[in-house]
Amino acid sequence: MTLKSNLASSRDRSLREHYFIASSYAKDLNALQKRGASVDKGIESLYRSYFDFYNKQRVILAVSKNGHPLYTDVPGASVAFPAHSLRISKAGERLLSLEKFEDKDYIGVTGALPAPYDTYTLAYYYDVSDILSAWSKMTFMLFLIGMLFCGLLAVCLLLVLNRVFKPLQLISDASRSIAQGQYENRIEVKGEDELAEMARSFNHMAKEIQRQMQQLAQAAEQKQQFADNLAHELRTPLTAIYGYAEYIQKVVRTEEDKLFATNYIMSESRRLQNIAYRLLDMATLRGNKIELNLVHMRKLVQEVELALSMKAEELAIRITYETRFETLLCDADLMHILLVNLIDNAMKACGPGGEIRLLADLENEQKVIYIEDNGKGMTQEQLIHITEAFYRVDPSRSRSGGGAGLGLTLCKQIAINHEADLSFSSEPGQGTIAKLTFTTQ
Structure with missing residues (x-):
């Protein structure tokens, strides 16, 4: 974790400094160009200035153009320059890598200079050898210390287990009672240690189970009420339809009475149809x-x-x-x-x-x-x-x-x-x- 944290910090620093150097490089190059200097001469002149400044900070800089190296202060003339450092990055793209030069480890950031100088690629390498060396020493020391603690922890484990098993038994008993439907059962909480926190968590779980069971009961009651209301809504028009149909069938009526009964039957039928369509619409919306x-x-x-x-x-x-x-x-x-x-x-x-x-x-x-x-x-x-x-x-x-x-x-x-x-x-x-x-x- 220490190594990852330190390397992450170094990567963030490298990305920030690469962005700062690339932006400053482009601004300075633009200033030199306005004073009449050529781009290539400006690149070389600025590189020397930046090299003198960053060489004291364990930083290696390199400049390439269209995939061909121009200037670099990589130690050792025979060191192979990383191939990905030579290719021109897309606008805004920066490549992050871990490189090794002469037994030293570097975090590398490669990216193109801002337009209109994006044919030039700037590579930035930050020395992280000390971080990796410190990590190696730390892991060795931690291994030795860990071995010493193993014996002590083995003894302490017996004492801890004796203390842990008691609340676990309480939790087991409470779990069985909840499984039997006694949702109001809770564990007595004593102290402020981890076991007390576990007991609080169990009590919270039991409370949530009780609340959800109440919600389920309420939802079941609402569904039953919905079914009762639906039955009532259907029964009223069906009763009227049947009554008026029987009214027409069994008794001799005038055309006006028949028309009245027929209109009422049609009205109640439309109401049933409306209920069916609305229920179908709601069911369709819930499922799709x-x-x-x-x-x-x-x-x-x-x-x-x-x-x-x-x-x-x-x-x-x-x-x-x-x-x-x-x-x-x-x-x-x-x-x-x-x-x-x-x-x-x-x-x-x-x-x-x-x-x-x-x-x-x-x-x-x-x-x-x-x-x-x-x-x-x-x-x-x-x-x-x-x-x-x-x-x-x-x-x-x-x-x-x-x-x-x-x-x-x-x-x-x-x-x-x-x-x-x-x-x-x-x-x-x-x-x-x-x-x-x-x-x-």
Whole structure:
């Protein structure tokens, strides 16, 4: 670890100094060139200056051009210059290596000079022989000291094991009790040593297991509640359908009565169909990853406006649309469903003459879509549950309108698939604001 740390420090120093020397070299060469000196003469002159300065710091410098060595202070004329040090590096590329010259070890950094002198390559070698020598001596000393401690540790091990086995037995007993469903069992913690920390960790694990089991029980309860609600939602229209069908079949009725019964059967059938489609949409979203594309906001808003204009006109509700960013990365069809559902819910909350506003804006460099209405609003308790499946703020209104309490649940799932946050704020009598925040755009 000491060797790696020291070598890493030397590598960092070598990279920094190579960058500094290359930059200074290019600046000085540019200054000499402006005074009329040729590039080659400038290279040679500067090399001598840099050599005199860095030679005292156990540093070797070398300069090559187009793969041919020009100047070097590598000790020994017969030393083979590293082949990779001669090739021209790509712009910004630097090669790091470990070299050996005359029984000395060097960390080498090779890289081209900054443009327009990138035909020249500067090689920098920093002497790390002392580091490797100190490491060899250290490992030898540590080996001897380790041998001396082995005997002492063997004796201490017996004492440690006797102390370790007792809390391990406690942990074993507590584990068996947890396995039997007694999640509240904990180990008594004494002291501040490692064994006490282990006991705390075990207690934390037991606490987390207890919490997760409670979450699983809650999730199972929610699933059961979902199934109960679904059964209730299906039973109500099925009962009505069967009753009106029997009404038509068994009793002689006028055409007007038959038409009324048939219309009611069709209405309840559409409600069942709507529930099935919504459940299918949510199941599809949970099981598949959607494909996101850049969608023009104006086009998306125009399609939403077209889908809702007739219903808004019938209910005498005014809807305004305003976009302040051009594109949105999303699934256009799913985003259309989300916006239509949110506005449709806003229309249900508004009476005749109500107003709804859709605003696509930037907030804290994030894309946000607001849908605001001046309807009856909701309490804080209602806001907590509005995205739950089959939850209705006004059950009677939702049934008469054909709703099944799945629209906002689907919206929440669509938002999750877009890695967006869907939130609501409302006050009774003050309207509601739905806010869709895209956290990854």
